[in-house]
Amino acid sequence: MAEEKSKKGRTGGPKTRCSGAWTEAKFKSFIKGNLRRTTQKWAPIGQALKAARTRRGFYHCAGCEQEVPNSVAVEGSRRRQKNVHVDHINPVIDPAVGWTTWDDCINRMFSEIDNLQVLCGDCHTVKTNEEKQVAKERRAQEKLNAK
Numbered sequence: 001m002a003e004e005k006s007k008k009g010r011t012g013g014p015k016t017r018c019s020g021a022w023t024e025a026k027f028k029s030f031i032k033g034n035l036r037r038t039t040q041k042w043a044p045i046g047q048a049l050k051a052a053r054t055r056r057g058f059y060h061c062a063g064c065e066q067e068v069p070n071s072v073a074v075e076g077s078r079r080r081q082k083n084v085h086v087d088h089i090n091p092v093i094d095p096a097v098g099w100t101t102w103d104d105c106i107n108r109m110f111s112e113i114d115n116l117q118v119l120c121g122d123c124h125t126v127k128t129n130e131e132k133q134v135a136k137e138r139r140a141q142e143k144l145n146a147k
Ligand SMILES: [Zn+2]
Pocket: 061, 062, 063, 064, 065, 066, 119, 120, 121, 122, 123, 124
């Protein structure tokens, strides 16, 4: 069977899910996305937000240690952008390890409050980009090792 390449180039593979319409990677990402959405109702997430709230509409960012507004204006738009993110200190998927099991994924996604911190948009972007870089280097190394 021909390996299909996705936009990101790493979600290919045979279409074994959803009556042959979806690859395993797409299925995994669909389930992960839905699980992630339910974390909105996970009490420790709300507790982390509440603990970081300094006053109405403002939060303490654990990264830059500043008081930040919960939303910021977007240039050229009337919409405001979310500026407060509840971050998993140890990421849901360890970028240095990659995917392990659903048990690990679920246990990390539904972390207790000691693994959660509130970050402003900028700090969250920096951390996310660092994690993406680690994952990118790991995948490059895995590719080399597979040869
Ligand atoms: Zn910050």
